[in-house]
Amino acid sequence: MAVHYFGIRHHGPGCARALQAALAELQPDLILLEGPPEADELLAMAADPAMQPPVALLVYPLDAPRHGVFYPFAEFSPEWQAIRHAALQQVPIRFMDLPPTHGFADAIAREAAAEAATPESGAEGAPESGAEGAPESAPETGSEAADDAAPLDVTEDDFAHWRMDPVGELSRAAGYDDNELWWEIEIEQRRDAREMFTAIAEAMSALREHAPPPDQREARREAHMRQCIREAQKAGHERIAVVCGAWHVPALQQPTTIKDDQALLKGLAKTKVAATWVPWSSDRLAYASGYGAGVTSPGWYRHLWHSPDRAGLRWITEAARLMRKQGLDASSASVIETVRMADSLAALRGLPLPGLTENRDAMLAVLCHGNDAPLALIHRELEVGHLIGKVPASATAAPLQRDLEAQQKRLRMKATTEIKPLDLDLREDGGRERSRLLHRLRVLQVDWGTLQRDNNRTGTFRESWSLQWRPELAVELIEASRYGNTIAEAAGNRLREAALQAAALPELTDLLDDAVLAQLPQTITTLLGCVQNQAAVAADLGHLMDALPPLVRVARYGDVRGTQSGSVQPIIESLVERITVGLGGAASHIDETAAEVLLKRIDTVQVALDTLELPALRDDWFATLQRISTQDGIAALVRGGALRLLFDRQRVDAAALAQQAQLALSGAVPPQHATGWLTGLLRGSGLLLLQHDALWQIIDAWLSGLGTEVFMERLPLLRRAFAGFSRAERRQMGNKINTLGSTPVAAAQDDTLDDSRAALVLPVLALLLGPATAPTDEITA
Structure with a gap:
């Protein structure tokens, strides 16, 4: 033996x-x-x-x-x-x-x-x-x-x-x-x-x-x-x-x-x-993927296995063919010189044959003309590669995996390790079906596709995805198999299970949004019932505000995806009604931290209502903002933010804006309240300040009236108010100082401009605008 x-x-x-x-x-x-x-x-x-x-x-x-x-x-x-x-x-x-x-x-x-x-x-x-x-x-x-x-x-x-x-x-x-x-x-x-x-x-x-x-x-x-x-x-x-x-x-x-x-x-x-x-x-066989027993270049090793004789010549020829396919210059003469240089490098280094290092060095010097970009292409496409293996249909596999394979074949969505962009038109049947599959996989946490969130979500007919298949997704499919034997069944059961565990209304509305995107009608019906029941008893205004944007997306995306979303509108109307009733109380007598959180939620509600064509709801909402922008006891930051939303949507004119600014920045208002109001009004964009000279003069007069100690105390908040301005806006503000005396308001006060007194505002302005402001000599030039 x-x-x-x-x-x-x-x-x-x-x-x-x-x-x-x-x-x-x-x-x-x-x-x-x-x-x-x-x-x-x-x-x-x-x-x-x-x-x-x-x-x-x-x-x-x-x-x-x-x-x-x-x-x-x-x-x-x-x-x-x-x-x-x-x-x-x-x-x-x-x-x-x-x-x-x-x-x-x-x-x-x-x-x-x-x-x-x-x-x-x-x-x-x-x-x-x-x-x-x-x-x-x-x-x-x-x-x-x-x-x-x-x-x-x-x-x-x-x-x-x-x-x-x-x-x-x-x-x-x-x-x-x-x-x-x-x-x-x-x-x-x-x-x-x-x-x-x-x-x-x-x-x-x-x-x-x-x-x-x-x-x-x-x-x-x-x-x-x-x-x-x-x-x-x-x-x-x-x-x-x-x-x-x-x-x-x-x-x-x-x-x-x-x-x-x-x-x-x-x-x-x-x-x-x-x-x-x-x-x-093949890329998962490489060290770079984190594989402990991997090799540096699996594509090169595969080449050595198939072409043991004159491996270097064949390798360089394949590299030249790849470069030509990409529109790069790779002549036959360059290939010959590259092979000669690789052989010479191997001889100089005392090696019997040129290896991958010698071939790579020779290609960089001759074939790539010293340019690293073509060499990176060769490494990605040849040295590593994107080859994906195949297993026979007789291999034991979860029914969920077989269902995915069948849908990939039917929809012509080839699995590849390359990152591939995919643009879908949801008005077409093929686009809707591909989108439906990818969203269902996202529900199952099988992330074959990543939805590109930087695309225009206010448009309903386009989606952009980035696809990349990873072998580890097989484990995730097996893990998801406990929810069902098909992608649709498993995704629906997964959402229903999550709905039973959801503790708050925003979680339920997010799940409903996922169900609509995945086109799961039975699950949508179940989740709508859960949302209606939860919305009827929910008392937390913050949860109501957080729940609104997903519902608005459901209403907006429902038609293009062929989903019956009419039953969502009554829920939206109920939520908006309760938000408008409770917003004043929620904004009263709260500290700055709570006011910042509430103002962000007000912004999300505003964006949601802007995308929904329901004039009656918007009118009620703007009436609420109008009320809290002038109501005593409301947090100053919220009052200023509400006024800015009203002005941007032409619900308040410039005269009314200036009048409220004079009241909010009057000497009778404590500096901390005035600073909070100004922060809410100016946050996000400086165009309001640049385009309205009356508001500029009011703020200038208020700042000039602050004592040194009070000004230094409120300076961090003022800096925060200006921090969101773009560099161009800051530069324009610096230039605007030169025209302070030429505006109608300034002319009525003093027909002459004292340069020495005007220069005194520059250090204060530099503190407000920060180091990105134009230099002093540029402003006074």
């Missing part, structure tokens, strides 16, 4: 090619592969022609799919070649790593304990996929069962163990500054792979003699692997091929007792686990 150990590095084309040849020569009768044993039944599916890498095994606990972990495989992964060999040659193959079920059980128990200790945190404290709390035996989410991948449940004990970088140590011992260069030259670019695995095992054995002992996690993994090897020998297999991370080979070969290994594995908790194949993407 011979056991043959093949120590590999994950996602290495050189290791994959050598392992392919070694297995063909050995013809093992059993292959033991480092990986999750829960996925053994899925390995035979690798022989299906519909399976196209990159793909990943997704293993997750049934009770908490968010803890699921991925085990990615590329075509150039040695593990994938072992799986393919076993499938095509009908050789038994089994995974031998420590089952992730133990780590899942520990993670779920820790999460439950944390929630019990802090019940107020709720779901917000739950780790996401790939966060703390994943299985002890599993690699980092988005990573393969890799010996160099960090565990998800990192504890203080893990930091007590220093982990050696074996590849880096071998590179330094060979005299290379680059930690990856030795492995790249000696392993990945090696043509003669004979005795390579023996040499790797000897090198790792030497390194492990000087490395610290493994932590508990690694010790358990290696103990379980040794147990699997013993079981295979006991079953009578004569030629056993063990494929694992190179670092583990010495530990698996060393003699240990069964009793010691069983002691390490005794008493581990378990939970129910499921596994399936999911598509993966």
Whole structure:
């Protein structure tokens, strides 16, 4: 009974090619592969022609799919070649790593304990996929069962163990500054792979003699692997091929007792686990994605796998073809010179063949003419790439995932890792259907699309999205499967569940807005009933004001989306009526902080009513603003803000504005009240002050009448009032000082201008307007 150990590095084309040849020569009768044993039944599916890498095994606990972990495989992964060999040659193959079920059980128990200790945190404290709390035996989410991948449940004990970088140590011992260069030259670019695995095992054995002992996690993994090897020998297999991370080979070969290994594995908790194949993407194989066992350039490694002969020439040719496709100059002569320079760089650096670094340097100098932009394009499109794998339809998948795949195909919405903009016209059937799908996925927290909020939301016929598919969304789909078997059913159930948990009216109206955008008629009916019941008993004016904008969006978007939104209007009318009745009392005798919060809510109500064509409601609202702008006891900030809203919408003329300004800034009004009123009036825009000289003169006279101590006390609030002005507005205010004496109001007071007295206002104005004001010499020029 011979056991043959093949120590590999994950996602290495050189290791994959050598392992392919070694297995063909050995013809093992059993292959033991480092990986999750829960996925053994899925390995035979690798022989299906519909399976196209990159793909990943997704293993997750049934009770908490968010803890699921991925085990990615590329075509150039040695593990994938072992799986393919076993499938095509009908050789038994089994995974031998420590089952992730133990780590899942520990993670779920820790999460439950944390929630019990802090019940107020709720779901917000739950780790996401790939966060703390994943299985002890599993690699980092988005990573393969890799010996160099960090565990998800990192504890203080893990930091007590220093982990050696074996590849880096071998590179330094060979005299290379680059930690990856030795492995790249000696392993990945090696043509003669004979005795390579023996040499790797000897090198790792030497390194492990000087490395610290493994932590508990690694010790358990290696103990379980040794147990699997013993079981295979006991079953009578004569030629056993063990494929694992190179670092583990010495530990698996060393003699240990069964009793010691069983002691390490005794008493581990378990939970129910499921596994399936999911598509993966080339960019998620890269280090830059956060994948611990990733490679720098998966596109380059895929190229080495498919084109081992004259890889540099073919690579540079592909780069030139890409540049031409983008309209960039890349002549055949430049390609030839680039290849020559890459060969020369390799010779100067003592390398047998030019690697990716030499090709990149040569392309930058010759093909890209020293410009980094084309090189960045080559890195993004070739070195990394956007390839997404495929899995056969026979692969186990949640019904929700199958429904999404069918809708993607019907709507011609291809999933890609590139960021793609999508502009939708909601007047067209196709646009409405695509929008409906994306909004339903947002309800399920499957963020394939991001709605661009900077577009004009007051328009009802256009939507802009940014689409980017991430393999992790498969976990989110599985997590959402508990709500239903179709996207529509799951989104509706998700909103209804959230409605039962909603504690305030604004939460319900936000959910109703989501239901309208997702076009869920039955859910809309349910939520409307909840909103009506909650609105009838809601007493908090702030909640009523916060609930109004989502309802207005429902009424405005309902028609274009084919949703019956007429039942929303009575609720809107009821809310506005109650807001107008209670606004005066809510604005009376409150401090500045409460006044700021209330004024922001008044702004949102104003914007909502501006978008809704209901003149009667707007008239009632403006009458309320008119009343509170002159009513005693109302917070000064709110009175000033209400007057500004009325003036901007031509409900108050310039004469009335000046009259109220004189009253609010008279000597009988305390400075703190006058400052608050002025802050509310001027906030957001300085055009009011620039365009109305009478108001300017009134404010100027009020400021001039303040004592020094009072002025310095109120200066921070005055600065805040001016802080929202644009730089251009501030500059115009500085220039306006030159015309102070030429206005009709000033002429009536004094026909002559005293330059020395006018200059006295400049330091005060500089304090008000801040450092962005034009310099003094520019103002007086």
